[in-house]
Amino acid sequence: MTPAQSAARTVPGPPLPLLPAPWSARVARAEGADLDLVHGWMQSAHIDAFWHQAWPRTRWYEEIAGHLAGDAILPVLVDLDGRPLAYLEVYRVVRDRLAGHYAELPHDLGVHIAIGEEGRTGKGLGRALLRAVAEGLLVADPDCARVVAEPDVANAPSLRAFEAAGFRPAGEVVFPDKTAALMVHPRREEDMPR
Secondary structure, eight states, X not given: OOHHHHHGGGSOOXXXXXXXXXXXXXXXXXXXXXXXXXXXXXXXXXXXXXXXOOOOHHHHHHHHXXXXXXXXXXEEEEEETTEEEEEEEEEEGGGSTTTTSSOOOTTXXXXXXXXXXXXXXXXXXXXXXXXXXXXXXXXXXXXXXXXEEOOBTTOHHHHHHHHHTTOEXXXXXXXXXXXXXXXXXXXXXXXXXX
């Protein structure tokens, strides 16, 4: 067990990113319109191609409810100008499968992102959202030195968006279901993993 993993017991759950207007973020609910929105988005081909979670509505209820009951992943909905844009999962790396794949720190935060409507992709919204979320997480948790992500290496548009948002490549991580590019948005240059 790494020092970061042993310290995980004292680290709070992931925070809600503090986003400036025109962005807004809120915790996703496991029922009603939030559940309908997330479930519907996850059925979209552009999301399912990399998330592989085009599950039935009941499975998404269980997924979101499980996240809300724990302290490892925070399910988040992000609006732009009051209109839903994306579903995020903000996670503590020390409580995630990414732990141990790089020299994580106890307060490192990770993010999974899905822009809901395919028609809103490819317009620069993803990079703007990623930058706002990374900066908003660093504000929300002053002890967090870096925000990370692990998009599939085959997802070229996502990789470009992360880099344009200030995330930097820090190697690859092989999971059973994908080979991921470790992308890091450090608070300071010295916070990049070595």
